[in-house]
Amino acid sequence: MADDIVFELLHSEIINYALEKNKDNTNKETDLSVVEYIGFAAGYKIMERLTREWPRFKDELDTMKFICTDFWTCIYKKQIDNLRTNHQGVYVLQDNAFRFLTNFSNGHQYLEFAPRYVAYTCGLIRGGLANLCINSVVTAEVQTMPSCKFHIHVQRT
Amino acid sequence: MAVCVAVIGKDNAPLYIGGIGNDTSTDNELSRQWLVHTALDALEERLVSSNTTNTNSATNTTRTDLRDLYLGLLYSTDSHKIYGYVTNTRIKLVLVTSSTSPSGSNIRDAEVRTALRRLHALYADAICNPFHLPGDQITSPKFDKQVKSLMLNNV
Numbered sequence: 001m002a003d004d005i006v007f008e009l010l011h012s013e014i015i016n017y018a019l020e021k022n023k024d025n026t027n028k029e030t031d032l033s034v035v036e037y038i039g040f041a042a043g044y045k046i047m048e049r050l051t052r053e054w055p056r057f058k059d060e061l062d063t064m065k066f067i068c069t070d071f072w073t074c075i076y077k078k079q080i081d082n083l084r085t086n087h088q089g090v091y092v093l094q095d096n097a098f099r100f101l102t103n104f105s106n107g108h109q110y111l112e113f114a115p116r117y118v119a120y121t122c123g124l125i126r127g128g129l130a131n132l133c134i135n136s137v138v139t140a141e142v143q144t145m146p147s148c149k150f151h152i153h154v155q156r157t
Numbered sequence: 158m159a160v161c162v163a164v165i166g167k168d169n170a171p172l173y174i175g176g177i178g179n180d181t182s183t184d185n186e187l188s189r190q191w192l193v194h195t196a197l198d199a200l201e202e203r204l205v206s207s208n209t210t211n212t213n214s215a216t217n218t219t220r221t222d223l224r225d226l227y228l229g230l231l232y233s234t235d236s237h238k239i240y241g242y243v244t245n246t247r248i249k250l251v252l253v254t255s256s257t258s259p260s261g262s263n264i265r266d267a268e269v270r271t272a273l274r275r276l277h278a279l280y281a282d283a284i285c286n287p288f289h290l291p292g293d294q295i296t297s298p299k300f301d302k303q304v305k306s307l308m309l310n311n312v
Contacts (some may be wrong), residue, residue, distance in 0.1 A: 044291055048281045051245035056226060131246045131291070133167065 005078065011100065014038065015116050032119040039123025040130070047131040050074060060154065063132055064091050071128060089154035093125075094147065101146035114142040118150075125150060159272065159308040160237070163193040164280055165249040166292055172248075173295040174302050193251050196239040199231040202250060203241070226277075227270050238264075242273040251274050272307060279303050 004017035014035060022031045050071060057063045065095045068080035072095075082094035100117040104110050135155040142148050161176040176189045222307065228241040233256070242250040254264055255274055283300040 041287075045285050048244070048246055048248075048284050052277060052281055054245060056243075056245060133247055 008100065009133045011120060012117075014120070019116070030116070032116060033115075035119045036123035036126075039120040040124075040127035043124040043127025043129075045127075046074070046124075047071075047128040048061065051132070057132070060089075060134065061085065063129070063134065064093075064152075067125065067128060068093060089156060090150040091154075093150040093152065096147045098146050098148040101142070101148060105145045107144055107146075111142065111145060114145060114148075116141070118142065118148055122150065125144075125152065129154075159199075159252050160255045160274060161189045161192065162252040162304060162308060163189075163251040163253075164276075164295065165197070165251065167225070167247045168292075169197060170292075171291070173300070173304075175301060175308070177305060177308050190255075192234075192237055192239065192253050195234075196231045196241060196251050197249070198250075199239075200228065200241045200243065200268060203228050203231065204243060214279065229266065231303060240269045240273065242277065244280075250280070252276070275307055276304065279307070281303075 015032075018032060018035050019030060021034075051066075054066070054070075057066065064083060064085070068083050072078065072080050076095070077098045078095075078097070078099075080093045081096045082092075084092045084094075098118070098121075100121070101114060104114075104117075122138040122140050126136055127151070129136050129138075135157075137153045137155065139151045139153075140148060141151065159177075161174070161177070163171060164173040166172050171190070171193070174189055174193060176185060181291050226242055226244060228243060230238060231241045231251075232239045236256060237255055238254045240252045240254070242252075244250070252269060252273055254269070260270075279300060280295075283297050284291070286297065289295070289297070
């Protein structure tokens with residue numbers, strides 16, 4: 001479908017733009033916080049629409065299940081393949097064929113560039129949860145493409 | 158039917174309070190704010206009770222639909238009835254009807270439910286404006302106009 005590719009191309013252009021912008025920075029560390037923030041704002045707004053027809057969530061796990069199923073389907077056209085939790089505020093979401101990485105490689109090639117393409121999604125999850133009153137830190141881990149793990153640490157106050 | 162609707166944020170700060178009638182008068186504005194804020198305690202109470210009954214699983218039959226976003230009649234005074242709705246994102250929508258006006262006195266629950274549902278849809282549209290920052294007051298004239306027509310046309 002043509003409308004899927006639009007999002008993918010726009011996403012990769014945002015990454016390129018962000019990289020271009022901090023090219024002249026002297027330090028080698030690439031700064032993707034702006035991309036993460038774009039994801040956060042998008043996630044926050046999407047959540048208001050998505051939960052409109054939903055009954056109230058029972059608890060945190062119920063919310064995470066929503067992220068894995070409906071939220072993910074809405075954005076990546078598939079569900080999360082595996083959800084794990086230690087029941088103490090740490091959740092690991094595993095996607096075996098992450099959409100932004102599927103076109104790149106099926107192994108270790110280009111692995112060093114993978115972190116760029118997951119920053120937006122980390123922000124997206126964080127923003128979605130923030131709107132549901134769950135403050136969290138989301139990090140991502142790519143060991144072999146195209147599978148990707150998202151770690152969610154819920155911040156308790 | 159409705160004399161006033163309000164959108165209240167996560168931290169109980171009003172994002173939008175709109176009323177119909179003599180809009181310019183300060184008296185009206187004050188009484189409107191007062192009406193809406195009296196309902197907040199009842200609203201919080203309702204939410205807490207829904208959570209505890211869910212966990213205790215000691216539910217009685219009348220409270221089975223506690224996961225419903227629509228909370229029903231919260232509070233009624235001599236002249237007004239106040240209905241509440243809380244979204245999953247903890248945004249509170251409050252609708253006030255007047256029991257003295259002919260159209261507001263015998264309003265059905267289903268009508269209020271539809272009105273609040275539509276208000277929720279309007280809110281979600283307003284929030285998706287990229288220039289709107291979360292937690293800010295809603296100043297969009299389009300939203301204002303749509304809400305006013307929602308209040309006037311009896312759903």
